Amino acid sequence: MENHDLDPRLLTQLRELEAKYQLTGQNLVDNLTGLQHANYLRYWDYIRLDTLLSLQNPRTDFPDEVVFIIYHQITELYFRLMLWEMQQISGQAQLSTRFFHERLQRLNRYVENLVRSFDIMVLGMEPEQFRQFRMALLPSSGFQSAQFREIEIGATDFFQLLEADYQNPLTEKAEIEEIFPYVYWKRGATDAQTGEETITLQHFEEKYRAHFIQLAKHFRSRNLWRCYLSLPPDGFTEKIRAEMRRFDQLMNIEWRLSHFRSAVRYLKKDQETLSATGGTNWQQYLPPRFQRTIFYPRLWSEEEKKELGGETG
Ligand code: HEM
DSSP: OOGGGSOHHHHHHHHHHHHHHHHTTOOHHHHHHHHHHSOOOOHHHHTTHHHHTTOOOOSSSOTHHHHHHHHHHHHHHHHHHHHHHHHHHHHOSSOOHHHHHHHHHHHHHHHHHHHHHTHHHHTSSOHHHHHHHHHTTTTOOGGGOHHHHHHHHHHSOGGGGBOGGGOSHHHHHSOHHHHGGGBGGGGGGBBTTTOOBOHHHHHHHHHHHHHHHHHHHHHTTTSHHHHHHHSOOSTTHHHHHHHHHHHHHIIIIIHHHHHHHHHHHHHEETTEEOOOGGGBOHHHHSSHHHHOOOSOGGGSOHHHHHHTTSSOO
């Protein structure tokens, strides 16, 4: 083909590519040869489908254990998406209200999907099967989901995650190492009879304690709440406030309620309550009305705070 037959857009593209490679001392022709020999990208390679589908390894032969594993994995992928958005927000050198608002909307969409889909757990397994395969999974628990804690740490000031009695101006200023022992979630993995830490908690802390402390330090000045406070007032202010409140409600009331419903369905049998992982009193821990975690107390009135998770929790 003669030069003059070439699409002018192609010539422009070639020149731009040549300039790009020259910048790093590379040769365009060599790179084009590489492109000529490279295989086409296929969907299954891009999505890593074979790897993805090789990750479901039940510990028993009960068919419903597969539902349990896959739904946990789906949830962890949503958590991953949420953390991805949170990192982008906190990493912005010049955070704009538009960007913040859009990313908050994404976060809320992800949690809404999780809340809506929780019936896959609540209704989608046979209780008899669940109660049996669950015994093969002890002492592991969704409690040990590190990403869930990372989302909490990225969402707010760390002292807001302490047991209510420890939330005060002193703990707000304290070093993370000092206040970490009072984090609210410890109560969820403490033996109801003896008051001792369960093995579930010990394993979790062994693996993640240092990481959580480091993450809380990283987010200290740029968690979602701090980012929110740094924004200039403009046309987005009210919308952002509404999305922040929604996020708080979705994470701390709606998700927790859906999750609690699954514990009730599977761990309560007739009048008997089955003990949770390591003997924790999940009935006194999981319902939002006992937990009362709030990421953004300053966005709720006193009246609203009382109602949050109150009667409904
Ligand atoms: C049938 C389904 C489920 C049941 C019966 C159940 C039960 C429980 C129980 C009893 C606890 C309290 C801690 C313990 O004793 O282990 C707990 C905590 C937890 N589970 Fe689940 N769970 C279910 C599904 C899920 C799923 C799908 C996830 C998603 C990752 C999940 C994530 C969590 C988290 C993050 C906690 C800690 C909550 C907190 O600290 O407030 N659970 N679960």
